[in-house]
Amino acid sequence: MSIAPSSAPGTRVSDPRLQLIKIGLFLASLSPLYEIAWYALSGRFGDYPSWEIIGMTGEASLIFLLLTLSVTPLRKWTGWNGLIKIRRMLGLFAFFYATLHFLVYIWREDNFIVHEFFLDVAKLPYITVGFLAWLMLIPVAATANDPMMKKAGKNWKRIHSMVYPITFFSVLHYLLVRTWNPTDVLWYAAILVGLLAYRFYHARSIKEWVF
Template identity: 40%
Template sequence: MNRLLAHPAAKPLVWTLLALPLAWLVWRAVADQLGANPAEALIRSLGDWTLRGLVLTLAITPLRQWTGWHQLLRHRRAIGVATFCYATLHWLAYGWLDQGFELDALLKDVAKRPFILVGTLAWLLLLPLAATSFNRAVKALGAKRWQALHKAVYAIAGLAILHFFWMRSGKHLYGEVAVYGSILAVLLGWRVQQAWRRRAQAGLPARAAGAPATAITAARGS
């Protein structure tokens, strides 16, 4: 699997797969196959793919460790950028199809409806992550600062789940919310466990370094 993930054709294939949902939505829109309320269907579908992209992006590192497929990391940036694109299209579709890009009406609606406010905040937090998703940005920020900034993706995912929950609560549809929330909880729990493990091991190098030295001394003495 690592060999396949590292193949030169893997990146174009990943980008193609990431673009397929958008292509399918565009085809359905052109063919008038989005149902009785096409605007709502398009907005919600783009939001669904944004949430799926967020979850998939967060799952890359755990999957690497659980499966040994370390070349997955080569494709995390593509998934993250695609997720930002879907989030941007989701927000633009809302601003255009729901509010007609009328700034006053748009601002009032965002302020009036909490789930739209939370979704907008999540999208705004994605902006600096997308802007620093390139190698030059990593070098400019430094690895530690870049990693600290991109940890905001967990807060963004939490806001996205809350946005999704409030949106579905109007119709009392909580099944998908529970699925995404559970997946996010597992991924976040794994991160917390890894952080605790690193802290626990932080004091080990000095003691571990002393153990071989004692063994060597004992061996020399014998």
């Protein structure tokens, strides 16, 4: 469930069908940006469009994290090993939307004043948890390429194991934001619990916590 490829560094995908799937997935992964553009052009945003964009990008990041974690179970259930080739893209989109979420927030609330933002981190639990998740995601995204995978060596698995607590903190962040209406968050939490249950079972059967 890493966001880096599991194939050997330097190998290339030669299956044209898989290449087309990756192109289609890339275009589909931009759908939150399409939605934001459509809302802006059609005037569908409310009185606080920046807050709506923060919500849309944050939820998109969480969805991509859950999709990334779903790749290994789906690969085992379907027997299609080609799924592993799309995992890195899904994970990097999770980081992209999380970063956009963070940047829009710090612009909207703190005008990019770092001191003001860290005051938010100190006094608002949902900001603390969300910022922690984003910080943990940085090394995971930074090592989601063949050269860094090779350079990290044995530490690579440890780094990418952080995807699990990152997703947990992301769900908790969303729950703290949506305390007034947590229905959607509970669905995401249920998916995460199912994925974690699968990983615990699989780790026990092979006596190792692996991706």
